[in-house]
Structures are given as C-alpha cells and as structure tokens.
Amino acid sequence: MDYNKLADLLYPTAVNTDVWENKYPKRELKTGAEVTRFAPSPTGSLHIGHFFQCLCDSYIAKSTGGLFFFRVEDTDKKREVEGSVDNAINTLEKFGIFYDEGVMKNGEEKGEYGPYLQSARTEIYRSYAKKLVASGRAYPCFCEKPENFEEVKEKRQEQLEENFALQQKDPCRDLSLEEVEQKLSQNKPFALRLKSLGDPEKSFKFKDEVKGEREIRENSKDIILIKSDGLPVYAFAHAVDDHLMRTTLVIRGEEWYPSLASHLELFDAMGFERVKYAHNPVISKIDENGGKRKISKRKDKEGNMAYFIETGYPVNSIKEYLLTLANSNFEIWRRQNPEKSLEEFEFKAEKITSSNPMFDFAKLNDISKTIISKMTAEEVYQELSRWASEFDKEFFEVISRDENYTKAVLNIDRETPKPRKDIAKMSDVKESVWGYMFNEYFKPEYELENANVENLKEVVATYTNIYNHADTKDEWFARIKEMSGGLGYAVDNKEFKANPEKFKGNVALVCEYIRIALTGRKNSPDLYSISQVLGENEVKRRFELLLKSI
Numbered sequence: 001m002d003y004n005k006l007a008d009l010l011y012p013t014a015v016n017t018d019v020w021e022n023k024y025p026k027r028e029l030k031t032g033a034e035v036t037r038f039a040p041s042p043t044g045s046l047h048i049g050h051f052f053q054c055l056c057d058s059y060i061a062k063s064t065g066g067l068f069f070f071r072v073e074d075t076d077k078k079r080e081v082e083g084s085v086d087n088a089i090n091t092l093e094k095f096g097i098f099y100d101e102g103v104m105k106n107g108e109e110k111g112e113y114g115p116y117l118q119s120a121r122t123e124i125y126r127s128y129a130k131k132l133v134a135s136g137r138a139y140p141c142f143c144e145k146p147e148n149f150e151e152v153k154e155k156r157q158e159q160l161e162e163n164f165a166l167q168q169k170d171p172c173r174d175l176s177l178e179e180v181e182q183k184l185s186q187n188k189p190f191a192l193r194l195k196s197l198g199d200p201e202k203s204f205k206f207k208d209e210v211k212g213e214r215e216i217r218e219n220s221k222d223i224i225l226i227k228s229d230g231l232p233v234y235a236f237a238h239a240v241d242d243h244l245m246r247t248t249l250v251i252r253g254e255e256w257y258p259s260l261a262s263h264l265e266l267f268d269a270m271g272f273e274r275v276k277y278a279h280n281p282v283i284s285k286i287d288e289n290g291g292k293r294k295i296s297k298r299k300d301k302e303g304n305m306a307y308f309i310e311t312g313y314p315v316n317s318i319k320e321y322l323l324t325l326a327n328s329n330f331e332i333w334r335r336q337n338p339e340k341s342l343e344e345f346e347f348k349a350e351k352i353t354s355s356n357p358m359f360d361f362a363k364l365n366d367i368s369k370t371i372i373s374k375m376t377a378e379e380v381y382q383e384l385s386r387w388a389s390e391f392d393k394e395f396f397e398v399i400s401r402d403e404n405y406t407k408a409v410l411n412i413d414r415e416t417p418k419p420r421k422d423i424a425k426m427s428d429v430k431e432s433v434w435g436y437m438f439n440e441y442f443k444p445e446y447e448l449e450n451a452n453v454e455n456l457k458e459v460v461a462t463y464t465n466i467y468n469h470a471d472t473k474d475e476w477f478a479r480i481k482e483m484s485g486g487l488g489y490a491v492d493n494k495e496f497k498a499n500p501e502k503f504k505g506n507v508a509l510v511c512e513y514i515r516i517a518l519t520g521r522k523n524s525p526d527l528y529s530i531s532q533v534l535g536e537n538e539v540k541r542r543f544e545l546l547l548k549s550i
C-alpha cells in the first residue's frame, strides 16, 4: 500500500505538520516548571470534579513556576450546552483561579499557543491525521455506527466512541487504495482509525504521578481518531493539543485511566514526546443503597459548582475543603499554619490522594463555619451583600436598607475570642441563622414543644413591665434574676438541683422563655445583644405579639 497516496487522497489540502511544530515551539521555562491545563467539555455547569482538577492544575503551575492554560474541548457538538464556556470562565473568576492562556469571555483568547477552542483547530488535526495515514498508522473506516450507538453512548459518554465495535479487527483495515478511492468517489463518509500495533497479551510499566508505578496492558484497539463529521475524538485531540500546547503534566479524572494505553500509543505513533499524567481520584458519595458512586452533576446538588455559588459558600471555604480532599498533607499544614492564606500552601502532585475521597457536607460546613466565624462583621456584610445582590434580591433590599443595623446583627457573638460558628453559607443568614432579626422574616411561630405555655406567658407579661432598655448587661441579668425569684423560679442552680419540685424552673428557663418571645426559638446567640440590636420598640412589640398569638 502506498500510504502517502492514501494520505493525499484523504486529506489533499492538509498542510505539513512542520508548520505547526514551528508555530508552537517548545516553551522556554526553568527546569521543573510544569505546564498544566484545564480542559473541560462545555456540557453545562462546572462539575465539582473538574473544579477539583483545576485547583490542582493552578496550584502546581504556580508552585513550580510554570503556567496554566484553559482549553475548551468542544468536539462533541451533541453534548454541548449553550453558555457553558462563559459559565466555566465565570466560575473560575469567582473562585479566584486565573489562567495564563486560553479562552476568555466573548470568544476572545489570550496566549500564543491557540486556538484554545478545539472546534477551531480542525486544520491542525487534519495535518496530524494525514501524517499518521502517511506513516501507515491510521486508516479510513467507512463502517456505519450500530443503530443503538447514541443510546449506548449516552450511558458511557465519549470514551465509548473510541472503543465501539472493536472486538474484532475492523474490516476497513485492509481496504486497498482502489477500494478507498471508490468509496470516496461515492461520497461515503469515513472515520479515521488508529492502526494499533499493540499486543493485549503484553503489558508495560508506567508511572502515574498520583497512582505511582503501575503495570498497564498494551492497547490493541483501533480507536477512532476522527469522526465522520471531521471532528476529532478526545484521544486524538488530547494528544495533538497537549503536544502542540507544550503541556508537561496532564491532570485529569480517573475515568480516563482505562484508555491511557491508547493515548500513549498515539503519542508514540505521532512521534510526540510523552507528557506526564496525574489521574485524579473522583469525588464520590454513598448513594441511597449504601454503595459508593461518583458524584453526578445531574443527580447531586454538590456535583455542580453552581450550587455552592448560588447558596453562598465563601470561595475560600470550598477551596479549603477541596484541598483537604486533594492533598494528604494539607490538614497538617493548616493545623500548623492556621493564619496563613491558602495561596501559601505548597501543593504537591505526589500528595494527591489516590483513593476516591467522599464528599462530606458536615466537614465542608464545619470548615466554612470556622472561616466565616473569623471574619469581621464588615467582611461578612460584604460577602452577604455580594451574594444577595445576585441570588436573593429581596433579602438584598432588606439588608441594605439599614446597613448599620445589618452589621450590628452580624456582629452579635462575633469579633470575640470565641466567635459563634453558625453560618456556613450566606443563604443560612436568612434561612436558619439570623432571619428573625429582620422584621419581615419574623413570624409568630414559636418553638413550644415541652413548654408550659401559661408559665411562658406569665414570664413575658411580667418582663414586659420591668424591661429597661438602658440596662447594662449586668443590670439586665440582675433584673431577670430578681423577676425569676419573684415568680417562683430558682435563682441558685444548686438549690434547684437539690429540690427541683419546689420551683417552676430556673433562671435558664426564664431566659428561654424570653428568647422564644424575641426570636421564636429555644436557642439563639447572646440574648442581651439581641435585645440591644432589635431596639426597645421591637423588643416590646415582640413581647406583645407573643402574648396575643399563643
């Protein structure tokens, strides 16, 4: 077979690959500097796993003095969701992840190694396709896809495209030049396949930056490289792009590991220097049936980065939490350096956890509550307004109406040596933490389980008459104690414990009643501060409201 002739027949206008090799020379970087990239497919909101990789990419590029670029892998037009690229860019921007090169908003790009949008690189792919054909390492396949291909593909996504119907050697492998010519003259569409030289009985050693050294079976599949619509599949585009964009370290999801042998064969067949790989674990969860599974964008809210943005988690809470999942030494570092900024952490690829981490909301919330508890009221206010102005316009109006009042609310039990840890995300402020401090959201719905309603009303009615808004904290408490004694509550807790039947309860119970009246709840932050911030009129209005409502 005259492979050069076959190559000319298939790709008559493709330019020589030297053009591209010269256009995208090796990058001049210091030894050890890693070039990493984030390369999502535009299929909707950013998946948490992708963001996780992206975080690793940017850290490694920065800590090695290398660079990090953003490529869009948009070769599967059927799966594309409009707006995904802008969404990804906005998410990265929001999370303070900056790339040195790549696709930007409004279709613009920065960097010398573009285009960074795969669909704009067909000319480049055609050159390398031609080169492979000319060297006898790829051939056209005119077979039609099985009828249920789309359905099956839905399930296993793009990887399947590389593998379908490859159990036997493809019949098109041995077509003669004349046969190819004839099919082309009938305008038959063709896909391009790799002519694999691998032997599935043989294996070779490979060092993955995360998994360590492994034994891998040789690829023997004639994977598809270019689909009949002229667009490349992942494997081919990955090899060509990461070669020409001079990537040194590919950090990607574990799901690509099974097809690694075919990617390596492709790099070798095209004469490319191999890149290093770090196959990241996939963030998983325990599903309804108790089994482990990968977090899904469709099924799980935490699968979407949009969820964290929309509910108002601070950027650093998410990053900090993901770093605990990513780098096995992060938590130790954090304990030793509680005040350092995340940027100072020295991220190491070899410390990426190799087993699949479980997503744990309780831990994320705990981390986030600690982070927010250390912020000043002013900082929380800024974070809250930023979030509310975008995601809860009505609440935004409420909190901005009297900025000082909102800051006073946020300052309760804050900026003290032991600040209260109760806000994990900005939507908590209205929904579960501070809603009652805003009159619009305070409803006469009281937590009354096990409460003696008559006693509660008696306490509130008495307290209304003696309440003095000018009291200092000590005076305020002394007044409550005095009232408690008068109404038959124990002021001394020891006495109460010794003879509980002699009393209606103790001072703590009296405070709980007042708390229920002011906040609707049995638990709340410091009651004195709450009264002070609410103001005299509102305190009295709430007492009246309780007496009227129950």
Ligand code: GLU
Pocket (backbone or CB within 6 Å): 038, 039, 040, 041, 073, 238, 250, 251, 252, 253
């Ligand atoms: N487009 C691929 C994905 O979305 C990228 C994998 C890679 O980083 O190489 O999973």
